[in-house]
Amino acid sequence: MNDLPPGEFPIGSENDIVSARRIIRNAATALGFGLTDVTRIVTAASELTRNIYVHAKSGIMRWRSVHRGSGVGLELTFADNGPGIPDVAKALQVGYTTGTGLGMGLPGSKRLTDEMTIQSEVGRGTTIVVRKWLPT
Amino acid sequence: MKREVKTKANSPAAVLGSQESYRQLVDSVTDYAIIMLDQDGHVVSWNPGAERIQGYTKREIIGKHFERFYTTEDVRRGLPGQDLKNAAKIGRVESEVLRVRKDGTQFWANVILSPLRDQEGTVRGFAKATRDLTELKRAEETARLASTYNRSLIDATLDPLLTIGPDGKLMDVNGATEAVTGRTRQELIGTDFFDYFTEPERARAGYQQIFRDGSVRDYPLELRRSDGQVVSVLFNASVYRDEAGNVIGIVAVARDITERKQAEARIQQQSREIMELSTPVMHVWQGVVVAPLIGSLDSQRTQQFMERLLDRIVETNSPVALMDIMGVPAVDSQTAQHLIETVSAVRLLGAQVVMTGVRPAIAQTLVHLGIDLSGIITRSSLSAGLQVAFDILEMQVVPKDKRL
Numbered sequence: 001m002n003d004l005p006p007g008e009f010p011i012g013s014e015n016d017i018v019s020a021r022r023i024i025r026n027a028a029t030a031l032g033f034g035l036t037d038v039t040r041i042v043t044a045a046s047e048l049t050r051n052i053y054v055h056a057k058s059g060i061m062r063w064r065s066v067h068r069g070s071g072v073g074l075e076l077t078f079a080d081n082g083p084g085i086p087d088v089a090k091a092l093q094v095g096y097t098t099g100t101g102l103g104m105g106l107p108g109s110k111r112l113t114d115e116m117t118i119q120s121e122v123g124r125g126t127t128i129v130v131r132k133w134l135p136t
Numbered sequence: 137m138k139r140e141v142k143t144k145a146n147s148p149a150a151v152l153g154s155q156e157s158y159r160q161l162v163d164s165v166t167d168y169a170i171i172m173l174d175q176d177g178h179v180v181s182w183n184p185g186a187e188r189i190q191g192y193t194k195r196e197i198i199g200k201h202f203e204r205f206y207t208t209e210d211v212r213r214g215l216p217g218q219d220l221k222n223a224a225k226i227g228r229v230e231s232e233v234l235r236v237r238k239d240g241t242q243f244w245a246n247v248i249l250s251p252l253r254d255q256e257g258t259v260r261g262f263a264k265a266t267r268d269l270t271e272l273k274r275a276e277e278t279a280r281l282a283s284t285y286n287r288s289l290i291d292a293t294l295d296p297l298l299t300i301g302p303d304g305k306l307m308d309v310n311g312a313t314e315a316v317t318g319r320t321r322q323e324l325i326g327t328d329f330f331d332y333f334t335e336p337e338r339a340r341a342g343y344q345q346i347f348r349d350g351s352v353r354d355y356p357l358e359l360r361r362s363d364g365q366v367v368s369v370l371f372n373a374s375v376y377r378d379e380a381g382n383v384i385g386i387v388a389v390a391r392d393i394t395e396r397k398q399a400e401a402r403i404q405q406q407s408r409e410i411m412e413l414s415t416p417v418m419h420v421w422q423g424v425v426v427a428p429l430i431g432s433l434d435s436q437r438t439q440q441f442m443e444r445l446l447d448r449i450v451e452t453n454s455p456v457a458l459m460d461i462m463g464v465p466a467v468d469s470q471t472a473q474h475l476i477e478t479v480s481a482v483r484l485l486g487a488q489v490v491m492t493g494v495r496p497a498i499a500q501t502l503v504h505l506g507i508d509l510s511g512i513i514t515r516s517s518l519s520a521g522l523q524v525a526f527d528i529l530e531m532q533v534v535p536k537d538k539r540l
Contacts, residue, residue, distance in 0.1 A: 018432045025465070036496070036497040040504065042466045043467070043504075043505065047468050047469060105470075108468075108469055111504045112504045112505065
C-alpha cells in the first residue's frame, strides 16, 4: 500500500501526452490520491509533457513514490534535451509564453502541485521535477 | 620366396635386425594388421593384429589371395590387381577404403601397401599394413551428427539468430536472419554487424553493453533490409564462452516486431477515428444544439469539433450551443484555450455557448491553472444548461395541467 513501482515513459508525439495522462492518472490513483488531487496531478503532467512536445519535440517522463517521514508523495520528472528556458523566473509568470499557448503551463503546474524545481540550461535542455504529497 | 639376410650372429645389431626379432615385433602389434603378400597377392605372413581386425586365423589365410579383403564391387572393378601394380610402380599406396572381414561385415580401413624388392630391385612381394578406422569413423560421425544437430537447431529457430565476434563481425547467422535481412549467409558472415542498422552507433552501444553486463534484453533497433525496407527488432543477446571461461563472442536473437508496431499504429489510428466519431453535435430543440465532448482534446480534434459545431449552428439556425465537458477527464491550459477559442468562434456567428458538465475537480483545476472563464456561462449539469438555453430563447417548459 502507498507505494508504487517507478517507471518512465518517452514523450515524442501528441498521442504520448494522452498516454502520459492515463499513466499518471493510474499511478496517482494507485498511490491513494483523491479525485481532485488526481485531476490536479494529471493536469500538471499534461502541461509539462506538452511543454516537452512543443519545445523539445521529445523527452522523457519518470514517476516514483517519495517519502518524507510518514508522508508519501508522487514525484514526476520531465526531462528533455531541448532549447532550455533562458529565464526561469520569467517563465513562471502568468501570461509569459514563447509559443502560442496561454502562458499558464508552468505557473499553473506549480500551483497544481506542492513542490516544483526547474533546472534548465539554454541549448542543453530542461528538467522539471514536481511533487504532490498525500494529505495526512 | 624368402630372402636370406646375412648378419653377424652375435652383434646387437644382428639380434635386433634378425628375422626372429622382427617377427616378434610384428606379432606384438595388435592394432595393425601387418601382413606380407607374394608378388601375385597371396598371403605369406599374418600377424595377431590381422587376425583381430580381419577375423582369419593364420592357418586359414596363408596362401589365400588377398582379394577376399576387398568388397565384391571393388573386386569386379579389378582394384586388387591395380593396387599391386600401383604400389610396385609408385612405391607406396595409401588409401582409406571399405574392407571385408571374414564374417562378411565391412569396415573402413586405412591401408598402406608397399612393394618389397630384392637386391636387384625386382618386386618379390608386398608389405601391407591395415588399420581399422571403425572407431575413428564412429567418433567422426558422432561429431558430424552433433554439428548437424547444432546447425539444424540454429536453422530451425524461427527468430533471426546470429553470433558476433569480439571484433564486431558476424560469425554465423541462421535462415531467419537471411530472410529478415534479405541477404545470404555468405554475404553476411565476416561483415560488420553494426552496418545493418539505421543507427549503427546505437547498435554499437548495445554491443558494448553486452560485453559490460553479460547480456541485454529487448534492445530495440531498426534493421535496414537489402531492399531498403526498415524492420523493427528487439534483441536479446548474451556473451558465450569457451571451456576456460573466455568470451568467444555474442549470441543474439532478434524478434521482428514490425507487425506489432503496425498493429499499435492501427490501434492508435482507430482510437483517433473513434475520438473523431465521438464528437457529435445534436440538434435537441428548436434553436438548441448540444455538443458532448468525450476524451481528450488535442489541437487536430478541436479543429474538427469546432468546424462541425459551427456548421451545425448555421445549419439549424440555433442561437444557443451547449458544450458539455462531462466526458473530458482533464482540462489543461491548452484544452482550455481550445474551448475558449471555440466559444469565441460561436459568438462571431451570433450564438451563445453554455458550457455544462463542469465537474468540481475540473473547476478547481481551472482555478489553480489561473484560467479565466468568467466570460462564459457555465453550469454543472446539462439539464441546468438546457434551462439557461430556454431562458435565452425566452421559452418555458410548463407541466400539462398548469397550462392556461
